[in-house]
Amino acid sequence: MKFLCVDCDRQMTFEERRLPGDGTLAAAFRCPQCGRVVAMLTNPMETQLVASLGVQIGGRTIPAQPLEMVRGMVAGGKEDAFDDGKRETGNVTWSADAQERLARVPGFVRGMVKKIYTDYAKERGIAEVTTAVMDAARAELGLEGM
Numbered sequence: 509m510k511f512l513c514v515d516c517d518r519q520m521t522f523e524e525r526r527l528p529g530d531g532t533l534a535a536a537f538r539c540p541q542c543g544r545v546v547a548m549l550t551n552p553m554e555t556q557l558v559a560s561l562g563v564q565i566g567g568r569t570i571p572a573q574p575l576e577m578v579r580g581m582v583a584g585g586k587e588d589a590f591d592d593g594k595r596e597t598g599n600v601t602w603s604a605d606a607q608e609r610l611a612r613v614p615g616f617v618r619g620m621v622k623k624i625y626t627d628y629a630k631e632r633g634i635a636e637v638t639t640a641v642m643d644a645a646r647a648e649l650g651l652e653g654m
């Protein structure tokens with residue numbers, strides 16, 4: 509995973525990472541041009557999500573293809589960056605009001621949020637994501653604000 513400084517269109521360099529052991533991860537990235545720093549804090553589930561994407565924070569696993577995908581998402585807010593086709597969404601559909609609620613999620617994380625809810629539904633054999641399913645998933649997974 510990389511961060512781009514939108515103003516400078518430069519790739520930010522990785523500064524530090526902490527893995528306290530409870531699955532929480534903190535990482536900071538600095539723009540070499542303007543010095544802007546962004547930090548990322550993920551909860552255990554998000555860390556797992558990132559790990560499951562094969563992305564190693566601050567390391568250099570990162571095959572070219574997925575990196576481009578993540579960069580595209582971070583830089584351009586491509587909302588379906590985490591949807592890599594039918595395999596991801598399976599047979600889970602979204603009700604109209606759930607789609608409406610999803611539309612209110614900021615574009616740059618919408619794809620990831622959609623994947624989290626879709627995976628939640630799939631794992632439980634739920635065919636349709638409704639706002640009630642979203643509420644249940646949010647409470648169960650600790651996703652306040654998603």
Ligand SMILES: [Zn+2]
Binds near residue numbers: 516517541542544
């Ligand atoms: Zn910059």
